[in-house]
Each structure stands twice: as C-alpha cells, then as structure tokens.
Amino acid sequence: MAMVFGEITTKANVNYEKIVRDTCRGIGFVLADVGHDADNCKVLVNIEQQSPDIAQGVHGHLTKMPEEIRAGD
Numbered sequence: 001m002a003m004v005f006g007e008i009t010t011k012a013n014v015n016y017e018k019i020v021r022d023t024c025r026g027i028g029f030v031l032a033d034v035g036h037d038a039d040n041c042k043v044l045v046n047i048e049q050q051s052p053d054i055a056q057g058v059h060g061h062l063t064k065m066p067e068e069i070r071a072g073d
Contacts, residue, residue: 001041001042001043001044002020002024002036002041002042002043002044003043003044003045003046004016004020004043004044004045004046004047005044005045005046005047006047006048007047007048007049007050007051008047008048008049008050009049009050014047016043016045016047017043017045020043020045021038021039021041021043022038024036024038024041025038025039029041
C-alpha cells in the first residue's frame with residue numbers, strides 16, 4: 001500500500017496514483033516478493049485544499065527575509 005496525504009494549493013490536475021505507481025516501478029518495486037508491487041498495490045490519496053491561514057504563512061517565502069518566514073503548520 002502507498003499513501004499520499006497533505007494539503008496543497010494548486011490549480012493543477014495531478015494524477016497522484018500514476019506518479020506513485022511510476023515512482024515505485026522506477027525504483028524496483030515490481031513484484032510482491034520484493035515487498036511491494038507497483039502495479040497491484042492499493043494507492044490511497046487524500047489531498048485537500050490548503051488552509052488559507054497556512055497558505056498565508058508560507059506563500060511568498062522566496063521573497064521574504066528569513067525572520068519573516070513562519071512554520072506552515
């Protein structure tokens with residue numbers, strides 16, 4: 001089983017299951033006897049819209065001074 005969880009801000013349409021399976025396959029998880037089968041494992045995805053409060057604290061971090069940056073959670 002592979003799980004992807006989190007909060008993000010994006011307008012992109014991302015196929016998380018495909019990314020997970022391609023990544024697992026690419027690093028050699030291709031048979032159940034190696035512990036994980038990329039093509040047959042269950043993939044759970046729970047991605048939510050990022051909270052506006054968190055987004056306000058972390059967006060713009062590339063243009064802020066280090067002392068202005070706050071934790072995102």
